[in-house]
Amino acid sequence: MAGATRAMTCHRLCLLSHPSELVIGTAKTFFTVPSFQAKFFRKWSSIGSIRAFGCGGAGASRAYPDGFLRIPNYDSLPQFPSFRFSVLDKRARGLCDLHLARAQVSVEEREIETEHVSRNVVDILQERGLIESITDEELRSVCTKQRLKVYCGFDPTAESLHLGNLLAIIVLSWFQRCGHIPVALLGGATARVGDPSGKSMERPVMDDQTIARNLKGIHGVLSQILKLTREKHSPLILNNYDWWKEFSLLNFLRDVGKYARVGTMMAKESVKKRLNSEEGMSYTEFTYQLLQGYDFVHLFKEEGISVQIGGSDQWGNITAGTDLVRKLLQQEGAYGLTFPLLLKSDGSKFGKSVGGAIWLSRSLLSPYKFYQYLFATPDSDVIKFMKILTFLDLEEIQSLEATMGKEGYVPNSVQRRLAEEVTLFVHGEEGLTEALNATQALAPGGATQLDWKTLEAITEDVPSCYVAQASLLGSSLVDLCVSTGLLQSKTAVRRMIKQGGLYLNNEKVEDEGKTMVAHDIVDGKLLLLSAGKKNKIVVRMT
Ligand SMILES: Nc1ncnc2c1ncn2[C@@H]1O[C@H](COP(=O)(O)OP(=O)(O)OP(=O)(O)O)[C@@H](O)[C@H]1O
Numbered sequence: 171m172a173g174a175t176r177a178m179t180c181h182r183l184c185l186l187s188h189p190s191e192l193v194i195g196t197a198k199t200f201f202t203v204p205s206f207q208a209k210f211f212r213k214w215s216s217i218g219s220i221r222a223f224g225c226g227g228a229g230a231s232r233a234y235p236d237g238f239l240r241i242p243n244y245d246s247l248p249q250f251p252s253f254r255f256s257v258l259d260k261r262a263r264g265l266c267d268l269h270l271a272r273a274q275v276s277v278e279e280r281e282i283e284t285e286h287v288s289r290n291v292v293d294i295l296q297e298r299g300l301i302e303s304i305t306d307e308e309l310r311s312v313c314t315k316q317r318l319k320v321y322c323g324f325d326p327t328a329e330s331l332h333l334g335n336l337l338a339i340i341v342l343s344w345f346q347r348c349g350h351i352p353v354a355l356l357g358g359a360t361a362r363v364g365d366p367s368g369k370s371m372e373r374p375v376m377d378d379q380t381i382a383r384n385l386k387g388i389h390g391v392l393s394q395i396l397k398l399t400r401e402k403h404s405p406l407i408l409n410n411y412d413w414w415k416e417f418s419l420l421n422f423l424r425d426v427g428k429y430a431r432v433g434t435m436m437a438k439e440s441v442k443k444r445l446n447s448e449e450g451m452s453y454t455e456f457t458y459q460l461l462q463g464y465d466f467v468h469l470f471k472e473e474g475i476s477v478q479i480g481g482s483d484q485w486g487n488i489t490a491g492t493d494l495v496r497k498l499l500q501q502e503g504a505y506g507l508t509f510p511l512l513l514k515s516d517g518s519k520f521g522k523s524v525g526g527a528i529w530l531s532r533s534l535l536s537p538y539k540f541y542q543y544l545f546a547t548p549d550s551d552v553i554k555f556m557k558i559l560t561f562l563d564l565e566e567i568q569s570l571e572a573t574m575g576k577e578g579y580v581p582n583s584v585q586r587r588l589a590e591e592v593t594l595f596v597h598g599e600e601g602l603t604e605a606l607n608a609t610q611a612l613a614p615g616g617a618t619q620l621d622w623k624t625l626e627a628i629t630e631d632v633p634s635c636y637v638a639q640a641s642l643l644g645s646s647l648v649d650l651c652v653s654t655g656l657l658q659s660k661t662a663v664r665r666m667i668k669q670g671g672l673y674l675n676n677e678k679v680e681d682e683g684k685t686m687v688a689h690d691i692v693d694g695k696l697l698l699l700s701a702g703k704k705n706k707i708v709v710r711m712t
């Protein structure tokens with residue numbers, strides 16, 4: 171070991187600026203060395219541990235996924251010490267002898283930007299019921315000391331993400347709110363293989379066109395919600411096809427497969443379940459965990475991403491990744507975190523492959539319908555949903571909960587707040603306004619002043635038909651209600667008017683003999699007929 175030890179001298183204080191610099195130090199104090207040495211340090215630390223000795227203390231340093239080396243107890247060293255490194259691993263020593271002599275250059279110190287890491291994200295997620303498991307409790311302290319990059323993967327198995335996936339986006343967003351960098355990974359490659367997790371049957375193979383269309387749709391949803399910018403710490407969206415397309419089978423078997431134990435792979439829940447089924451499992455799907463596992467290795471090494479999150483069904487794939495980082499890169503510092511699955515009241519998972527998904531993309535589900543879905547959350551779920559699907563303070567949620575039991579509580583007030591918060595997060599101001607306008611316009615007997623834009627927007631959610639304007643003017647309203655299919659017969663229309671249930675543009679119709687005039691056509695474009703609470707039709711003019 172002695173032969174591998176050389177002295178390095180520190181000179182001056184400065185800020186870290188260049189990404190290729192190596193940073194050494196504790197959470198608060200970092201040392202940087204110029205990039206040519208950084209390269210060697212990174213290499214040594216990936217094959218063996220490095221020990222740092224100074225006048226006041228010593229500590230085994232660790233290479234972090236960002237490629238930086240940190241000396242845990244550096245703070246106990248006097249300022250600007252001379253200190254030396256000794257490389258403890260035999261394989262590293264040769265390299266070290268070669269290059270350490272050149273490392274007699276300045277080492278620069280800087281204060282790490284700790285202010286960006288505002289709150290402990292792991293504690294927050296736990297308080298809100300958003301943690302199912304963590305691979306290592308150490309993440310709780312690591313996340314307060316450095317800006318982390320955190321990723322979650324989404325396979326493009328549909329054109330949009332759904333309410334269940336929103337939980338993943340919310341967890342990413344919590345990381346972002348606490349100063350970290352969220353990364354959404356599109357599974358352009360993994361979608362070609364198919365994740366068996368939670369699936370009782372083999373997934374159908376998707377053709378390239380469908381995958382491309384789905385990637386585009388999901389990219390749109392993610393970029394709108396995560397709000398990508400050109401700034402340094404902006405969220406990122408990557409696609410794993412970018413590194414898998416070049417990976418040959420032989421290289422995969424040699425570089426990844428060698429580190430994977432078949433016994434461990436078979437023990438994963440996703441595999442065990444399927445092996446016991448009649449259909450069994452294809453070799454392709456069996457390999458899925460290694461693809462996701464290697465993604466983590468790649469992202470750890472190339473992008474400095476050290477945390478992977480996912481729903482609890484992803485635990486096996488996520489731990490495949492942390493294991494591979496340890497074995498393949500011989501590095502610690504890769505963490506996994508899972509959150510509980512969002513379940514419907516019947517206990518089934520909100521998903522996309524199963525019908526009836528609550529889509530996040532407005533082209534598949536209008537902001538109005540999305541809002542309405544949340545508005546209809548049962549009282550028994552609403553507080554839990556507030557905690558997991560919104561960013562409201564827990565105290566505020568508690569006080570809302572307290573109002574629910576009190577006299578004078580207006581039913582569904584908490585649901586309204588939930589629907590507003592989540593619609594705002596997913597569809598932005600514009601989407602929320604559209605949802606609120608449509609809600610008002612479509613409210614049973616709602617007496618809202620209608621404009622053509624609102625009516626146009628609700629045509630996504632209520633039936634509509636065309637009528638020639640010229641033939642409409644002067645005709646009877648009763649006839650119109652029958653010809654548009656609102657009600658079956660003139661008798662039914664007249665009965666509805668008598669009962670006070672027929673509305674034209676949200677205004678009650680009282681005159682059975684009413685004829686249509688130009689003023690009845692909203693902004694000269696369309697009108698709304700309603701019979702009772704739910705039966706509505708938008709009539710467009712041609
Ligand atoms: N209901 C849910 N609750 C919480 N997280 C979910 C839910 N559904 C999916 N996720 C998470 O979203 C991420 C992306 O999942 P994925 O793209 O496979 O969606 P999916 O709905 O499970 O798709 P599929 O139905 O095709 O399996 C994963 O981390 C997954 O665990």
Ligand SMILES: N[C@@H](Cc1ccc(O)cc1)C(=O)O
Nearest residue numbers: 323324325357360365462465
């Ligand atoms: N397996 C994940 C998607 C995913 C893909 C690649 C990853 O690296 C991570 C996650 C899912 O189906 O939900």
